[in-house]
Amino acid sequence: MSGQRSAFFRTGADWAARHRAAATTLVLALFPLIFPFHTLAINILLFGLFAAGYNLTFGYTGKLSFGHAAFFGGGAYGCGILIANYDVHWALAIAGGILLGGLIALVIGLLATRTRGIYFAMITLALAQCVYFVFFHAASLTGGDNGLRGVNVVRVELGPLQINLLNPLAKYYFMLGLVGVAVWALARILRSPFGAVLEAVRENEGRARACGVNIEATRLLSLVISGMVCALAGALNAINLSTVAIDSLSYQTSGLAMMLTLLGGMGTFFGPFVGSAVFLGIEHIVTGYTERWQLIVGIVFIVLVLFFPKGIWGTILQRYAK
Amino acid sequence: MNGAAILSTQGLSKTFGGFVANRNVSVDFPRGKLTAIIGPNGAGKSTFFNMISGGLKPSSGEILFEGNSVVGVMQHHFAKIGISKSFQITNLFRDLTVLENVRVAVQAIHCRFDLWSPRNRHHEWVDKAEELLRLVGLQARLRDRADRLAHGEQRSLEIAVALASDPKLLLLDEPTAGMSPEETRTIMDLIVKLLEHRTIGLVEHKMKLVMGVSDNIIVLHHGELLAQGTPDEIRSNDEVRRVYLGKARH
Numbered sequence: 423m424s425g426q427r428s429a430f431f432r433t434g435a436d437w438a439a440r441h442r443a444a445a446t447t448l449v450l451a452l453f454p455l456i457f458p459f460h461t462l463a464i465n466i467l468l469f470g471l472f473a474a475g476y477n478l479t480f481g482y483t484g485k486l487s488f489g490h491a492a493f494f495g496g497g498a499y500g501c502g503i504l505i506a507n508y509d510v511h512w513a514l515a516i517a518g519g520i521l522l523g524g525l526i527a528l529v530i531g532l533l534a535t536r537t538r539g540i541y542f543a544m545i546t547l548a549l550a551q552c553v554y555f556v557f558f559h560a561a562s563l564t565g566g567d568n569g570l571r572g573v574n575v576v577r578v579e580l581g582p583l584q585i586n587l588l589n590p591l592a593k594y595y596f597m598l599g600l601v602g603v604a605v606w607a608l609a610r611i612l613r614s615p616f617g618a619v620l621e622a623v624r625e626n627e628g629r630a631r632a633c634g635v636n637i638e639a640t641r642l643l644s645l646v647i648s649g650m651v652c653a654l655a656g657a658l659n660a661i662n663l664s665t666v667a668i669d670s671l672s673y674q675t676s677g678l679a680m681m682l683t684l685l686g687g688m689g690t691f692f693g694p695f696v697g698s699a700v701f702l703g704i705e706h707i708v709t710g711y712t713e714r715w716q717l718i719v720g721i722v723f724i725v726l727v728l729f730f731p732k733g734i735w736g737t738i739l740q741r742y743a744k
Numbered sequence: 745m746n747g748a749a750i751l752s753t754q755g756l757s758k759t760f761g762g763f764v765a766n767r768n769v770s771v772d773f774p775r776g777k778l779t780a781i782i783g784p785n786g787a788g789k790s791t792f793f794n795m796i797s798g799g800l801k802p803s804s805g806e807i808l809f810e811g812n813s814v815v816g817v818m819q820h821h822f823a824k825i826g827i828s829k830s831f832q833i834t835n836l837f838r839d840l841t842v843l844e845n846v847r848v849a850v851q852a853i854h855c856r857f858d859l860w861s862p863r864n865r866h867h868e869w870v871d872k873a874e875e876l877l878r879l880v881g882l883q884a885r886l887r888d889r890a891d892r893l894a895h896g897e898q899r900s901l902e903i904a905v906a907l908a909s910d911p912k913l914l915l916l917d918e919p920t921a922g923m924s925p926e927e928t929r930t931i932m933d934l935i936v937k938l939l940e941h942r943t944i945g946l947v948e949h950k951m952k953l954v955m956g957v958s959d960n961i962i963v964l965h966h967g968e969l970l971a972q973g974t975p976d977e978i979r980s981n982d983e984v985r986r987v988y989l990g991k992a993r994h
Contacts (some may be wrong), residue, residue, distance in 0.1 A: 610862075616850045617859075618847075622840070632828070633848070634849075
């Protein structure tokens with residue numbers, strides 16, 4: 423009986439390992455059915471995507487970035503400005519946000535990908551702060567300190583299908599549709615020859631270079647893709663909240679992406695979503711009891727990192743995958 | 745210049761600050777032959793090797809590969825123009841499988857940025873990798889992770905990775921370093937076998953090892969060229985004898 427069950431489990435795990443995007447989307451689709459806080463579920467979904475985009479740089483390319491807020495916030499403002507100030511269709515606005523995030527990643531990448539280790543972290547941090555101040559001072563376009571208001575998308579029409587975004591559950595599934603596409607694209611890229619090059623560069627830069635790999639171009643392309651995924655998360659978050667706060671560009675936002683990724687498991691496909699669910703879940707519970715929620719969340723974070731050194735999902739994979 | 749040389753250096757020098765690692769080295773690597781670079785510790789072999797394999801830019805002098813200068817060419821282009829190297833210290837993708845180590849090296853030569861097709865759809869890369877691994881005798885270890893291999897096997901894998909780009913000139917930096925006598929014999933047999941289709945240059949510390957198999961020997965001493973010639977010429981060269989045998993008496 424238990425043998426049958428473990429065989430069933432193993433078949434399921436094998437399927438999930440081979441179809442990571444489908445498995446991830448399936449779990450995310452079932453998530454709100456067992457998790458009653460739908461507004462929180464949307465946050466978990468979007469910050470999970472943000473962390474998944476960050477993970478491409480941090481986990482798969484092996485570069486520690488402190489500047490991904492620039493891509494997330496760039497996507498949020500790009501999309502938000504188009505909707506709030508120019509009344510552009512939501513789909514075009516999201517595409518515009520992704521484009522702006524990718525462009526910011528390209529510029530930051532051109533300046534930063536030649537540097538190593540801590541220098542890469544410092545340069546991405548400094549350049550992301552520059553982006554912060556540009557958006558902060560362009561108040562006529564971005565609302566400056568007050569944030570951007572009026573990013574209103576109430577109803578989405580997809581052919582005969584009408585989605586009412588005022589209903590949190592409907593909004594969750596609308597967002598999941600786009601997150602699913604991004605997750606699928608990420609899985610495809612990681613499985614492609616380019617994904618193999620990323621692994622090789624992360625494993626051994628010198629050897630990869632001797633094999634004929636252009637390390638700088640590889641890292642730049644990876645950062646741009648990572649930036650576009652984070653920008654999509656930002657754009658969806660702008661629509662989700664109907665506003666864009668200047669905080670979305672702050673270094674705390676970059677730090678959040680890193681924490682979610684570490685917590686879930688860097689370099690694992692599903693880890694960022696696990697990290698997002700655990701972190702935002704704990705935050706949600708603790709803020710109900712005390713204003714000093716960061717203290718509690720910090721302690722929980724330290725405990726989790728101590729007991730799950732490879733992240734929650736990373737440790738589970740390590741223990742049960744073999 | 746020797747017309748039969750695939751690679752030749754002219755007045756090659758490298759200084760690090762005030763330290764002269766190589767001075768005015770002019771040598772030829774004859775096409776289709778095995779050239780060994782030997783010399784005592786600190787003779788400047790590694791610096792010279794790194795310059796001709798693209799890792800270091802010379803301070804002055806010229807490196808001609810098939811008649812064209814390769815000074816200042818980016819390291820990652822070397823594999824594409826036909827020069828490939830192995831490292832002195834084993835330098836592999838340790839967490840990847842043996843097969844993937846070679847497959848990704850084959851791929852690196854054949855495509856630049858393919859982000860979309862599944863990597864295993866390219867059977868030709870896998871086939872080529874398996875063929876190279878058969879050649880170096882690792883066909884039974886394809887699915888093992890590279891860091892699970894014994895030291896000698898890792899050195900063989902290193903050579904397979906270097907062969908992935910189908911180099912015209914294969915440069916090996918102390919391929920037998922740290923090996924047992926049997927492993928050394930296996931690698932030397934492999935090197936002789938590889939010579940059928942390519943030119944090989946190798947750095948070696950042990951003079952005895954290369955005397956039997958080399959066609960051409962370059963002796964470096966204190967960063968300068970001491971002698972170049974056939975094993976017989978080198979063996980009977982008084983200065984070489986003085987440098988090597990003189991040391992041995994201590």
